[in-house]
Ligand SMILES: O=C(O)C(=O)C[C@H](O)[C@H](O)CO
């Protein structure tokens with residue numbers, strides 16, 4: 247079997263997505279997600295110019311060899327653009343291998359470790375009261391775990407909070423980056439009140455999560471972790487930027503609130519010290535940005551040795567192709583923690599038909615050979631790409647801050 251053709255499909259049903267399709271001389275094809283939010287065309291250029299020409303004629307069954315060819319062969323290892331391109335190839339090749347084997351992907355990985363995959367949904371509101379209403383709506387829909395993000399008095403626009411009630415939150419909402427204003431003091435004073443209200447209304451059983459989105463310093467994160475300890479969060483996510491992995495060592499000394507990090511990671515080496523020192527509890531890297539199934543399998547195995555569980559990133563800016571492959575991975579991986587789930591728009595789901603289904607707060611994996619997600623190329627062609635950028639943050643005095 248040989249790779250005969252490969253090409254990228256850029257489409258914007260609701261938002262931008264990049265898909266790689268690899269076609270073999272035997273007619274079997276596989277698809278992989280190559281979406282890097284706000285930098286989509288960089289990955290397209292990388293694939294078209296440097297990866298696709300080198301794939302033609304290769305045996306698609308040699309996934310491991312192709313992974314190392316692309317990783318070592320680039321010389322410039324790692325980085326989000328390179329690793330997203332490699333991930334798309336890897337996901338498409340696993341799709342092909344599973345189709346050839348006539349098996350759903352999870353079977354090829356080693357079979358089911360669980361019957362269903364627990365997810366967390368997103369509840370957002372401009373204030374505590376409207377946020378609690380959204381939590382209630384999720385509970386009614388069967389969610390066992392909910393991420394809770396509310397507006398903060400005195401901060402006009404904040405990460406994770408939709409513009410209008412019930413609306414989908416989309417941060418990449420402008421041609422060029424929108425500028426937001428951030429106040430750590432106002433945020434830190436408000437968040438413990440939010441979780442006190444959540445526990446007061448919903449009791450102890452609901453799993454609650456929170457995403458700080460990289461905004462604090464280690465000692466501020468330590469304070470927040472301590473102050474929310476009575477509310478038993480499932481996790482506190484991305485409480486500091488993680489380029490400096492040792493920051494988590496400091497936070498860890500101060501709080502028993504579980505810590506999650508990794509959605510911007512693209513390599514096992516971004517997380518190595520975090521895992522080996524047991525500074526974190528959940529690793530959030532995901533297939534599309536961290537080298538695909540081949541690399542994430544290594545990362546998950548390393549994490550398992552240190553009691554760290556998976557909590558894959560699953561925002562709407564990863565396509566249903568990534569989500570579908572992630573559900574197979576989650577169904578298999580022994581040290582599974584939870585899967586993030588932001589439902590895609592109906593138009594997105596029409597372009598990407600899939601066999602996974604959401605039921606009672608969980609995903610149920612499909613049984614179609616492969617990863618179970620396809621792309622309708624005619625439908626995709628109706629939604630042309632439009633540049634969309636993520637925002638930037640400034641402190642109240644104008645200093646550029648982390649978004
Ligand atoms: O889903 C999350 O936890 C996020 O933090 C979402 C990110 O802001 C988003 O993927 C950026 O593109």
Ligand SMILES: [Mg+2]
Nearest residue numbers: 457483484509
């Ligand atoms: Mg996040």
